[in-house]
Amino acid sequence: xxxxxxxxxxxxxxxxxxxxxxxxxxxxxxxxxxxxxxxxxxxxxxxxxxxxxxxxxxxxxxxxxxxxxxxxxxxxxxxxxxxxxxxxxxxxxxxxxxxxxxxxxxxxxxxxxxxxxxxxxxxxxxxxxxxxxxxxxxxxxxxxxxxxxxxxxxxxxxxxxxxxxxxxxxxxxxxxxxxxxxxxxxxxxxxxxxxxxxxxxxxxxxxxxxxxxxxxxxxxxxxxxxxxxxxxxxxxxxxxxxxxxxxxxxxxxxxxxxxxxxxxxxxxxxxxxxxxxxxxxxxxxxxxxxxxxxxxxxxxxxxxxxxxxxxxxxxx
Amino acid sequence: xxxxxxxxxxxxxxxxxxxxxxxxxxxxxxxxxxxxxxxxxxxxxxxxxxxxxxxxxxxxxxxxxxxxxxxxxxxxxxxxxxxxxxxxxxxxxxxxxxxxxxxxxxxxxxxxxxxxxxxxxxxxxxxxxxxxxxxxxxxxxxxxxxxxxxxxxxxxxxxxxxxxxxxxxxxxxxxxxxxxxxxxxxxxxxxxxxxxxxxxxxxxxxxxxxxxxxxxxxxxxxxxxxxxxxxxxxxxxxxxxxxxxxxxxxxxxxxxxxxxxxxxxxxxxxxxxxxxxxx
Numbered sequence: 001x002x003x004x005x006x007x008x009x010x011x012x013x014x015x016x017x018x019x020x021x022x023x024x025x026x027x028x029x030x031x032x033x034x035x036x037x038x039x040x041x042x043x044x045x046x047x048x049x050x051x052x053x054x055x056x057x058x059x060x061x062x063x064x065x066x067x068x069x070x071x072x073x074x075x076x077x078x079x080x081x082x083x084x085x086x087x088x089x090x091x092x093x094x095x096x097x098x099x100x101x102x103x104x105x106x107x108x109x110x111x112x113x114x115x116x117x118x119x120x121x122x123x124x125x126x127x128x129x130x131x132x133x134x135x136x137x138x139x140x141x142x143x144x145x146x147x148x149x150x151x152x153x154x155x156x157x158x159x160x161x162x163x164x165x166x167x168x169x170x171x172x173x174x175x176x177x178x179x180x181x182x183x184x185x186x187x188x189x190x191x192x193x194x195x196x197x198x199x200x201x202x203x204x205x206x207x208x209x210x211x212x213x214x215x216x217x218x219x220x221x222x223x224x225x226x227x228x229x230x231x232x233x234x235x236x237x238x239x240x241x242x243x244x245x246x247x248x249x250x251x252x253x254x255x256x257x258x259x260x261x262x263x264x265x266x267x268x269x270x271x272x273x274x275x276x277x278x279x280x281x282x283x284x285x286x287x288x289x290x291x292x293x294x295x296x297x298x299x300x301x302x303x304x305x306x307x308x309x310x311x312x313x314x315x316x
Numbered sequence: 317x318x319x320x321x322x323x324x325x326x327x328x329x330x331x332x333x334x335x336x337x338x339x340x341x342x343x344x345x346x347x348x349x350x351x352x353x354x355x356x357x358x359x360x361x362x363x364x365x366x367x368x369x370x371x372x373x374x375x376x377x378x379x380x381x382x383x384x385x386x387x388x389x390x391x392x393x394x395x396x397x398x399x400x401x402x403x404x405x406x407x408x409x410x411x412x413x414x415x416x417x418x419x420x421x422x423x424x425x426x427x428x429x430x431x432x433x434x435x436x437x438x439x440x441x442x443x444x445x446x447x448x449x450x451x452x453x454x455x456x457x458x459x460x461x462x463x464x465x466x467x468x469x470x471x472x473x474x475x476x477x478x479x480x481x482x483x484x485x486x487x488x489x490x491x492x493x494x495x496x497x498x499x500x501x502x503x504x505x506x507x508x509x510x511x512x513x514x515x516x517x518x519x520x521x522x523x524x525x526x527x528x529x530x531x532x533x534x535x536x537x538x539x540x541x542x543x544x545x546x547x548x549x550x551x552x553x554x555x556x557x558x559x560x561x562x563x564x565x566x567x568x569x570x571x572x573x574x575x576x577x578x579x580x581x582x583x584x585x586x587x588x589x590x591x592x593x594x595x
Contacts (some may be wrong), residue, residue: 049593056420058592075421084420087593090413106323107421107428147417159418 008155008186009055013064016050024050026210027064032188034154037181039197040190042207043301049087051207052159052274055188080108083153085161089144093133097124097143100132104147118146122176138169145176155186158193161169162196164268174200194297208301219294230262230269234277234284240281247275261289320423320431328435338443340391341397349389350377350454351400360463366417376551378459378466379438379452380396383477384549386451390481394447395488395513398440402492403505405432406583410500416592429587433580436493440485448478473549480569481544487538487572488513490579497583513539535562538575544568 009032016025025047032038042048053059055066057074071078091100101115119125122142127135135143141161148156161177162170176199181187191197197204199216206214206221214221234240237258244253244260252263262272266288276283328334357374364370376385409415418428459466469477488509495505517539520530534540540562548565561570 053416053591053593056416058416058419060591061474069395074419074425076424079420080422082420086416086420089412090415090417092327092331094332095327100327103323103326104417104421106326107319107418107423109319109422140520151422 007067008032008034009038009066009068009188011051011055011064011066014051014054014061014066015063016047016054016059017062024034024210025054025061025207028207028210028212030205030212032186033203035181036188036202037177037187037200039201039204040188040207041192041197041297043192046207046301047191047210048192048207049159050210052084052086052157052188052190055157056082056086058086066120080151081153082155082157083148083151083177084157084159085141085144085148086157086159089140089147091132091140091143091147094131096129096131097135097146098128098137100143100152101128101147103191108151110150114152116152116255118149120181120187121149122146123172137164138166138172141165141169142175142176145173145180149180151187152291155188157188158178158285159190160192162191162193170196201244204296206300213300214296221300225232229289230261230264230266230272231285231287232262232272232283234256234260234276234281234283236281239279239312243276243279243281244272245274259285317423317427317430317434319421320428320430321434323418324431324435325438328405328439334401334439337397337401338446341394341443342447344393345389345447346385346450346454349385350451350458353377354458354462374462375466376466377455378462378464379455379468380466381551382448382452382455383469383473383480384429384546384551386448387477387480387484387549390447390484391539391546392514395539395542396480396510398485398488399492399495399509399513400506401439402436402489402494403496403502404510405436406493406496407502407505408494408496409461411502415592419427419592425588426584429584433493433583435489436489437486440489441482444478444482444485448481450535452462477549480549483569483576484542484545484571485544487576488580490583491538494579494583497586531562536571538572541568541571541575545572 007119009030011028011030014025014028014030015023017023028047028051030040040048050059053272054261055059055068055073057072057079066073068078069081071081092098092103095103101118102112105112105115116125119128122145124142124146125138127139132140132143141164142272145158145161150157162173165173174196177187177189189197189201193227194224201218203215203217204221205212210272232240232244237255240260241253244262248262248264254261254263264272269286269288273283273286333369345516354374354377357370357376366373375381391444409418423431455466468474492505492509495509496502499505499508517534517537520537521534521540544563545568548568
């Protein structure tokens with residue numbers, strides 16, 4: 001059975017409210033296309049891990065549905081076609097890395113002969129005979145990826161794979177992720193690190209306070225939130241602000257540390273400069289700024305409304 | 317379930333804690349329950365007082381009393397070891413978070429837990445076999461050293477005794493396993509299980525045994541029912557002790573089987589339905 005309509009993951013109104021009352025994920029509609037590397041981006045506590053746990057069948061959604069690798073999350077059919085590393089890589093501390101993979105292989109019904117290739121793939125062969133409890137954070141993460149690869153899955157779910165890694169380890173993991181997409185594999189990668197998704201992902205979904213606030217390619221997200229901006233350093237600041245606010249819409253002018261960020265087409269730079277000078281403002285700096293994904297991310301996540309969904313029994 | 321059983325066998329075999337527990341059980345049983353008893357009763361202290369002479373009491377460790385002696389000793393230390401074994405097998409998975417690693421592989425949740433249960437059944441069977449074999453050998457060596465003669469229990473008694481031993485091991489292991497799933501904490505599972513074994517049921521049984529209401533409750537508790545099964549295998553020098561037993565051996569066996577099923581079903585229900593991770 002092929003993956004439904006070339007979507008590796010599809011959620012409809014996926015919602016999780018914990019028994020404590022915390023609404024972790026609210027009405028999430030997510031679509032991950034087959035063969036892409038999808039970055040699931042959000043600040044800590046945004047609901048990324050809860051979503052991935054639901055997609056892996058570890059948590060039951062309060063409402064909504066999901067299809068993962070062509071099946072219901074947590075069903076043997078779905079699990080057989082996906083590999084996942086959710087949150088911390090968890091293994092038996094008294095077993096070696098190799099034995100841990102053998103255990104996982106037995107659970108997954110995968111031949112033992114798969115263990116050595118995945119150890120090689122994550123560059124752990126030399127340390128495979130050592131106990132898991134002696135592993136560094138980076139080695140644990142790599143073993144987690146190796147376990148996820150044992151089934152040669154069509155869909156790979158990685159939750160914060162560079163979490164806790166040093167810069168060298170982060171670079172290595174990033175390279176590994178790039179290799180993993182080969183062969184048409186779909187990778188769903190969660191992260192709170194912007195440059196990580198910018199460097200590795202085809203498309204990005206931004207989640208904040210449990211809701212998906214934006215989805216698209218990195219360029220699309222930049223464009224959606226204003227794309228480029230005009231930066232102006234001018235004095236006196238009060239006078240400059242008055243002029244700019246009379247010239248532009250209120251939402252287009254932002255000032256921070258004496259620098260104005262204007263959400264306008266850069267072609268207007270000359271006319272804005274002329275108007276400021278004509279009104280007695282000294283313009284000392286004027287430049288076009290490419291909005292980074294970080295700006296977009298902050299803009300999207302800060303604007304995200306606190307989700308409100310009715311409690312059970314309230315209807316709707 | 318087979319996949320889960322195969323994975324469990326590798327984990328179980330390589331876990332030192334399991335071997336240590338088994339070693340403690342065997343050493344305690346052989347050294348204290350056999351060797352020490354034999355040497356103390358062979359050379360009783362001057363102030364030794366008993367209605368039964370020491371030379372008769374000593375026969376407790378001889379082959380003719382193999383089954384009642386093993387069952388009597390394992391009802392305390394054996395039950396405790398089995399609770400720990402069962403508790404470790406499930407609660408550790410939560411402590412190490414390996415439960416989530418397992419559950420994102422292929423088998424269903426039921427298959428995962430049934431594989432674990434099957435492995436525990438095999439372990440308890442092996443422990444029962446080795447325990448009985450080791451005590452039989454020790455018993456044979458002691459009677460040979462003593463120069464006395466003794467007879468082995470009949471095949472029927474041996475088989476029944478082995479069944480009783482395995483059943484009791486299985487019930488207490490299932491109890492520990494259930495507590496591990498329910499509490500998701502090794503300390504809570506083992507602490508709770510041992511507290512029940514040594515304080516809860518023992519306290520009720522010893523202090524409030526003559527209270528009618530408590531006596532009714534006691535008839536349904538696993539320890540009391542295990543005791544009834546033990547009592548059906550009496551020492552050769554003791555007369556039948558039916559007066560102090562609250563239930564007979566048949567009811568005891570049925571109750572223990574009911575507990576085995578109940579612990580298994582409850583653990584399965586909780587394991588299947590409960591979320592893994594999250595707040």
